[in-house]
Amino acid sequence: MSRLLAARAARCPRPALFRSRETMHSTQTRLRHGALTACAAALALLATGCSKASADAQAGDCRDDGHWSGREQAAWLRTAVSFRGTVDGAGPSYEDASVVVRARHTGDGRVLCQPLGVQVEFWTLSARTTGTETSSVMRYGLSADGSRTRTVGFPRGLPDGQDGICTRILVAAYAGAPLRGRELPRTTRDLAIAGDMDVRFGTERIGAYWLLPPQNPTACTPDRPTADPSPTRSTTWDIYHP
Incomplete structure (x- = not known):
């Protein structure tokens, strides 16, 4: 009897409420993943820009000789x-x-x-x-x-x-x-x-x-x-x- 009920339950479609919650969870996961990827890319670009700006500033700077012996x-x-x-x-x-x-x-x-x-x-x-x-x-x-x-x-x-x-x-x-x-x-x-x-x-x-x-x-x-x-x-x- 229990096997028959389990088989019928498997053939029955899941309620729309459960499907909606699963879809929402999947969408939120994808959004969070996309946001993290975008933030990582922005940080990488920022680091590259800061590094280049620092190198340019150093190249154009004078040499500090005020403390020289x-x-x-x-x-x-x-x-x-x-x-x-x-x-x-x-x-x-x-x-x-x-x-x-x-x-x-x-x-x-x-x-x-x-x-x-x-x-x-x-x-x-x-x-x-x-x-x-x-x-x-x-x-x-x-x-x-x-x-x-x-x-x-x-x-x-x-x-x-x-x-x-x-x-x-x-x-x-x-x-x-x-x-x-x-x-x-x-x-x-x-x-x-x-x-x-x-x-x-x-x-x-x-x-x-x-x-x-x-x-x-x-x-x-x-x-x-x-x-x-x-x-x-x-x-x-x-x-x-x-």
Whole structure:
């Protein structure tokens, strides 16, 4: 008897009320699924847009250098400075030689948020009976942030050693204030044979330097005569250009 009733119940159609509830539930499920899919797509687009905007903002931003130490300033300057002309020190003058602070150098190509104060200084090194005499000839101040190239020519009238005294020219580009006291350069070998590696500065602010070969090599020989210290030191030209 129970089997017969179950068979009849299976053949009987379900009431419309139950069918309506099932249809409504299915529709709500599809709507919720569609809404979740749309939200996920919108979030993905938003994330992509924000990421691109952030990258664009970073690419167009300046490089924060306000907290840099002297060593960090020198590291930035080292990749920007180059020396041009008078490679071998030959010639009657240094009129074709220059110090160049390039724009957009290697590494992080963004300009600096705060322009860096740079000093380009020239010294003469002369062999004396008491050792090497160092005299500042010219100091040229400028500001650099990587936005443009700055060029500083060698000063006129640099000694060429034709007076028989072993004389060399040293040029350096460094960050910050002019060098003072123990920060000034010195050589650790005989001036006649000294190279760039034999020059020492008492500071970490030096970006780049160059000890030029003597223009009169015969005056810079190991058995050369030495002269007494000069009575007066060279006058320094202090030029500042922002």
